[in-house]
Amino acid sequence: MDRYHSVFRPGLLKGQVHWVTGGGSGIGRCVAHELAALGATVVISGRSQDKLDRVAEEIRADGGSVHTTAFDIRDEEAVKAGVAAVLAAHGPVAGLVNNAGGQFPAPLMAISKRGFEAVVANNLTGGFLMMRELFTQCMQQHGGAVVNMTADFRNGMPGMGHSGAARAGMSNLTMTAAFEWAHAGVRVNAVAPGWIASSGMDTYGGAMKTLIPKLKQHVPLRRMGVEAEVSAAIVFLLSPAAAFITGVTLQIDGAASLGSAIFPLGSEAKSQPFDGFHRAVTPEVLK
Template sequence: MLRSIFRERLFDGHVIMISGGGSGIGRAIARELAVLGATVVICGRTLEKLEAVKAEIEAEGGKVHSIVCNIRDEEQVKQLFAQILEKCGRIDALVNNAGGQFLSPAEAITAKGWNAVIETNLTGAFFMCKAAQQVWMKEHGGAIVTIVADIWRGFPNMAHSGAARAGVVNLTQTLALEWAQYAIRINAVAPGLIDSSGLSKYPPEVQAMLAQLPRDIPAQRMGTEREVAAAVVFLLSPAAAFISGETLKVDGAGSLYRLQGYVIPEHTAWESYGEDS
């Protein structure tokens, strides 16, 4: 049985939307919030994954709805929030967890690949925030948390995702200012290297490389999905009532240490730089 470190029934009567709730970190967040009494609404593009998580939560006594939605499509996002209001009558909080990327050096990223990652991680998050604000939170207040990434020293081999996540960090800061007048708090959580089901999507050679990365983390291990979920729950809770516009790192101090898994190739390309002409 799932137990939480937070006070029991902390979110009784609250309705919380979690995108990308069909697997990984989104699933962990949804389960944690449901155990704490929230009615959770999970969305994603694959019905089978959503229904599996829904069955898990219901088996633990939680309240949950699952809705298929592509967050890159603004009309689908509007319909999603209309359905939530119809089913639940309110939307107290939003967790923007849905995202995705692929490994590639920047020069090999096509326009199609670039746009897909930007639309999923940045544009989709904006559509979700905007819809939540317009249909409920502008009149009633609320809390929003968006999952980003460890982008503080660049994001080699994921330039598309790094650019999108950096955009979300700035969007978080901007909306925290614009929407303060509506009592909407908006923050972000930046996971470092997390032992998540999402890692299984990478090819075997990448997974082998990832397995070596904990040596580059001061904590000397990967984080867990539930540790990320706990950070999200904290930012949604009354304990964070005076926190907005912030990005909370969940990375075992990894962002303060070596750049994980990336080595600059040996070269002499800069030798002529700085010479007198």
Template structure:
């Protein structure tokens, strides 16, 4: 079944786009949409088996895959070199989607745990972006989209993730200025609570929060993987040619509701989800 994208067919024809964290969840969904729009897709992630599974789903033997620890500069360089060798020296778009975190209070986070989340969510974004910029975009231009998380009000219960995402988004702001002269746009997408497979990796103690959070969201539901992929596709596309250095929240209004002390959104079912991904499966934790 074809991905039901809202964007025009052939939008990315002739363009090479690298998606990190492409073996599952948001990265997998984004890869499917980009492929449906004509892009040559390269997938990077930690587990080759997952990447191979997505490649098979895409039905294109030309899809490039590379398993690497994106926290390690040598492995990132080897990955980017591999993509450039496959793509005749160009990477037109980069989606920095790889990352991970776990719930814990600051007092309980070990140094190793802190470093792991910071390196996964901030350092890897820097390393991959820099390698892609130096390897291709400095000469040819391009678009980078970093997938982060809201951090502005802090991240109680996951302070390591809040710190990492703040740094990641600040990197977006800086790179959008420093790399503009090369024709490179750099933006961030900040998902809210998305009904993605990643929710099933959270420990059981977090399941109640994951299920109940939709009551705090003004649109009164979880987001879909396709709604994040669509935001990424927009920022990669020519329609966003004058958009750089922004952090686009896709959270159903959760951030704004978090600031409200005198208003509670009534329960409703007026928000219709968009789901263009035929292989999407709702995470078990939300069933």
């Protein structure tokens, strides 16, 4: 049976419970697979029970342990109840991967208040609620690690200003939580992926769909990242090896956020992806 090709030692997370929000697709699906392959009991959550069930079926077929719970992280009462139910059923959660989110492309002048607030709720408020409830209901007593999902916002995010604002907020929230919760043995970090070949790319239409296959031309490594490269960084931040790392946002973008447009990129593409995810699927837009 083909298995996840993790760089981390087998059994690294055995006996631990780890929770991945947005675990029904994309990067969250990949992270859930790697955590399970390393021995963790994985909880995946999201709004669609069908998507969660499909991923859970994959993980169980690979010999992993997984449980699902469907609710909306933007609903405060649902988050409180969802966290309580998971803790009652599975015991303390050692790690939270705050992966759930979503956005739509639009220039600032075309974003309504409702649209802006929906994206902020998806990418910032919901993650805050998950962090807060797991801390107050569990990690304050037992310790743990949180890895938040942000994005490449360092030079603004033209065309997705609502997401950029939310993602920058999450990076700042990560620093605050890392400081406030350190006394309890809780570490809080974030990852900021750049252009990653993931199923989320297939949700875009119009001009964005046309642009996506060309994005690698603007990455110094001359390629897009793959889901396993994000997952490996997340697992490291959850692992004992990162015991003295907290409050950081780790860029995973092939240096795309660095440099200047006036400095030419090299023409060769020598970088090879770490292709650890045995069930990875190439987005339709890149085929």
